[in-house]
Amino acid sequence: MLSGSNRNDILSVEVPLGDRSYQIEIGPDQIDTFSQTVLSTMSDLTHVLVIADAAIQEPWANRLIHSLSTSLRDDATPLRVSSISVPSGETSKSISQLSELWQWMLDSSTDRRSVVIAVGGGVVGDLAGFAAASFTRGIRFVQVPTTLLAMVDSSVGGKTGINLPTSKNMIGAFWQPSLVVIDTDVLSTLPERAYLSGLAEVIKYGVIDDAEFFAWLEANASGLVARDDGTVRAAIAESCQSKARVVGEDERETSGRRAILNYGHTFAHAIEATVGYGQLLHGEAVSIGMQMAANMAVDLGICEPTLLPRQTELIQACGLPTTFPEANAEAMLPVMQRDKKVSHGKLRFILPERIGSVRLVGDIDPSSVVKAIESCR
Amino acid sequence: MLSGSNRNDILSVEVPLGDRSYQIEIGPDQIDTFSQTVLSTMSDLTHVLVIADAAIQEPWANRLIHSLSTSLRDDATPLRVSSISVPSGETSKSISQLSELWQWMLDSSTDRRSVVIAVGGGVVGDLAGFAAASFTRGIRFVQVPTTLLAMVDSSVGGKTGINLPTSKNMIGAFWQPSLVVIDTDVLSTLPERAYLSGLAEVIKYGVIDDAEFFAWLEANASGLVARDDGTVRAAIAESCQSKARVVGEDERETSGRRAILNYGHTFAHAIEATVGYGQLLHGEAVSIGMQMAANMAVDLGICEPTLLPRQTELIQACGLPTTFPEANAEAMLPVMQRDKKVSHGKLRFILPERIGSVRLVGDIDPSSVVKAIESCR
Numbered sequence: 121m122l123s124g125s126n127r128n129d130i131l132s133v134e135v136p137l138g139d140r141s142y143q144i145e146i147g148p149d150q151i152d153t154f155s156q157t158v159l160s161t162m163s164d165l166t167h168v169l170v171i172a173d174a175a176i177q178e179p180w181a182n183r184l185i186h187s188l189s190t191s192l193r194d195d196a197t198p199l200r201v202s203s204i205s206v207p208s209g210e211t212s213k214s215i216s217q218l219s220e221l222w223q224w225m226l227d228s229s230t231d232r233r234s235v236v237i238a239v240g241g242g243v244v245g246d247l248a249g250f251a252a253a254s255f256t257r258g259i260r261f262v263q264v265p266t267t268l269l270a271m272v273d274s275s276v277g278g279k280t281g282i283n284l285p286t287s288k289n290m291i292g293a294f295w296q297p298s299l300v301v302i303d304t305d306v307l308s309t310l311p312e313r314a315y316l317s318g319l320a321e322v323i324k325y326g327v328i329d330d331a332e333f334f335a336w337l338e339a340n341a342s343g344l345v346a347r348d349d350g351t352v353r354a355a356i357a358e359s360c361q362s363k364a365r366v367v368g369e370d371e372r373e374t375s376g377r378r379a380i381l382n383y384g385h386t387f388a389h390a391i392e393a394t395v396g397y398g399q400l401l402h403g404e405a406v407s408i409g410m411q412m413a414a415n416m417a418v419d420l421g422i423c424e425p426t427l428l429p430r431q432t433e434l435i436q437a438c439g440l441p442t443t444f445p446e447a448n449a450e451a452m453l454p455v456m457q458r459d460k461k462v463s464h465g466k467l468r469f470i471l472p473e474r475i476g477s478v479r480l481v482g483d484i485d486p487s488s489v490v491k492a493i494e495s496c497r
Numbered sequence: 498m499l500s501g502s503n504r505n506d507i508l509s510v511e512v513p514l515g516d517r518s519y520q521i522e523i524g525p526d527q528i529d530t531f532s533q534t535v536l537s538t539m540s541d542l543t544h545v546l547v548i549a550d551a552a553i554q555e556p557w558a559n560r561l562i563h564s565l566s567t568s569l570r571d572d573a574t575p576l577r578v579s580s581i582s583v584p585s586g587e588t589s590k591s592i593s594q595l596s597e598l599w600q601w602m603l604d605s606s607t608d609r610r611s612v613v614i615a616v617g618g619g620v621v622g623d624l625a626g627f628a629a630a631s632f633t634r635g636i637r638f639v640q641v642p643t644t645l646l647a648m649v650d651s652s653v654g655g656k657t658g659i660n661l662p663t664s665k666n667m668i669g670a671f672w673q674p675s676l677v678v679i680d681t682d683v684l685s686t687l688p689e690r691a692y693l694s695g696l697a698e699v700i701k702y703g704v705i706d707d708a709e710f711f712a713w714l715e716a717n718a719s720g721l722v723a724r725d726d727g728t729v730r731a732a733i734a735e736s737c738q739s740k741a742r743v744v745g746e747d748e749r750e751t752s753g754r755r756a757i758l759n760y761g762h763t764f765a766h767a768i769e770a771t772v773g774y775g776q777l778l779h780g781e782a783v784s785i786g787m788q789m790a791a792n793m794a795v796d797l798g799i800c801e802p803t804l805l806p807r808q809t810e811l812i813q814a815c816g817l818p819t820t821f822p823e824a825n826a827e828a829m830l831p832v833m834q835r836d837k838k839v840s841h842g843k844l845r846f847i848l849p850e851r852i853g854s855v856r857l858v859g860d861i862d863p864s865s866v867v868k869a870i871e872s873c874r
Contacts, residue, residue, distance in 0.1 A: 215599075219592050222668055226661055254631070257658060257669045258749070281634060284603055291599055292634045293670060372635070 268318025645695025
């Protein structure tokens with residue numbers, strides 16, 4: 121386990137991608153010293169574009185902008201700081217919002233050395249990341265995730281993009297950030313339900329990749345739920361470590377390895393699409409989706425018997441749902457068959473074999489899918 | 498020199514980019530056998546999306562679609578073919594046209610194994626290439642350039658993108674095609690002025706990279722202008738070879754090497770922007786721009802004395818302009834200072850030292866720029 125012994129320790133995790141490798145810095149008090157971190161990573165920096173979720177503009181984005189605006193570079197010249205906020209929520213991942221950002225970047229005299237700073241949750245990270253990926257065919261960007269979900273998942277790994285009116289994440293790029301700065305102090309202002317939602321992805325890493333971490337989570341669930349500093353920091357660092365390892369092995373989702381990160385997600389996306397985005401938070405849908413996948417694995421006889429009860433107990437200990445009475449198998453099935461990760465219409469799922477190990481199982485019979493969904497109603 | 502001894506020889510040029518390497522196939526009669534070429538390169542192909550310039554839908558795009566629709570894969574199943582045409586002209590490189598393509602791709606059940614086929618000039622290649630680069634974070638695409646300009650320049654090297662309302666090529670991606678198929682028969686229907694315009698980029702490769710090729714062009718200018726089969730094919734192949742070499746050394750324009758391809762283009766873009774796109778064809782502006790750059794090099798004393806007269810004579814022999822009376826230095830200068838390749842406002846130009854060799858010269862005084870522009874009025 122990665123852990124810091126002091127309150128102010130910064131944990132560093134590297135995402136190993138050759139000349140696109142980058143660091144994830146995890147710890148408290150990083151917003152106010154943000155400019156130092158960025159300037160030590162990118163010494164040629166002269167212009168930054170801060171794109172922030174409107175909901176965290178005050179205090180976090182403004183404090184970060186203050187840090188950037190008041191700092192001097194090595195040659196004693198100030199950084200030029202442009203900033204904009206985008207409305208909270210999934211609807212900002214749209215063509216029109218992206219077009220606005222592009223025009224704003226042009227009007228801000230952005231050039232190829234400019235750096236985008238994305239401050240917010242997954243929506244802002246995905247949107248600003250794709251704006252960076254596509255402006256003058258790609259400029260650098262830094263992720264400053266402000267939700268637990270974004271800290272442990274979307275800010276790491278280079279998936280950026282927007283939605284089409286009827287289909288999520290259909291447009292985008294694999295575009296790696298140059299740096300991820302996770303200030304754990306930001307979590308203090310995160311609403312309870314949003315915070316707990318992020319724990320679903322943390323649990324996922326234990327199931328798919330790291331049995332030792334899963335056992336640690338079982339022992340530390342109460343500290344996690346209570347947002348104990350050291351516990352939260354260690355959990356984020358371990359999660360990022362898992363994600364970095366998987367992304368390092370399969371950056372562009374070509375070998376199949378990266379697909380393990382979708383554990384529970386095929387079900388979750390179908391739940392979200394059929395009940396309407398917004399009723400459940402993403403992590404809540406993922407919790408239920410992991411339960412459906414584990415039930416399917418049990419049903420298919422490929423899963424070690426203690427897995428399902430241990431997973432159920434940990435999800436519940438983190439205050440997350442394990443069932444969803446409104447789940448509608450008839451509505452969910454066609455959604456899953458349209459998923460962009462589906463290969464030629466065949467249903468494939470990431471299923472657990474034991475804690476710490478999952479595999480891709482193809483050619484799943486629709487009746488098994490229905491049964492798995494109904495097991496969690 | 499690459500050349501084929503028979504009328505039907507196909508010349509192959511490789512763009513060396515590691516696991517993103519691809520072939521450029523140059524020769525006659527390739528449209529009707531297109532499906533064989535594509536299937537031999539991509540055996541897993543099941544779905545293609547043909548995006549064609551409306552002006553060449555008949556006959557070229559329709560013949561290519563026919564080839565695809567009537568062919569069977571190894572397992573005797575047909576290819577699924579979706580097709581769409583986009584209006585001719587630069588205005589199609591817009592956010593709205595791109596959005597339409599994205600929605601059409603979604604409606605056509607495009608998945609990550611689908612392949613986009615771009616049939617047209619630079620506009621369609623850039624637009625369709627970026628649609629491919631961004632749909633589900635990137636699917637494969639094939640370039641089938643139908644103008645000489647696209648054959649020797651934009652179809653090779655992976656620059657894709659669209660314009661913002663006030664700024665060209667501001668949005669896009671470096672996204673390499675999987676294959677470039679150049680059917681030289683298509684040139685037979687290209688209008689004279691558009692054909693000659695393409696020769697400007699051919700001449701450029703001689704000046705920037707290959708003195709032997711430049712001498713060959715001097716000896717073969719009349720055959721080129723007359724569209725002699727073997728001469729045209731050899732000139733395209735040599736041009737692609739030069740471009741492939743430069744792109745292979747600096748795929749993403751980071752080392753500065755790729756910038757040599759912009760010889761004459763900083764002036765050309767400023768001419769195009771100030772007189773309005775459409776008055777001059779791109780190759781005509783490039784011809785004038787190369788003359789301005791060569792004049793500047795002479796003026797700065799960095800250029801071997803025979804270069805300017807040889808370049809002038811070859812451009813004229815190809816029916817292209819060497820002067821532009823409407824050139825307005827006062828209007829052009831600010832445009833050049835806003836160019837996205839400008840580094841922090843400093844004026845930099847690719848200038849020739851001798852035939853076959855150019856270099857990047859920075860910190861150019863604006864008075865030298867004005868003098869170069871006025872030398873070609």
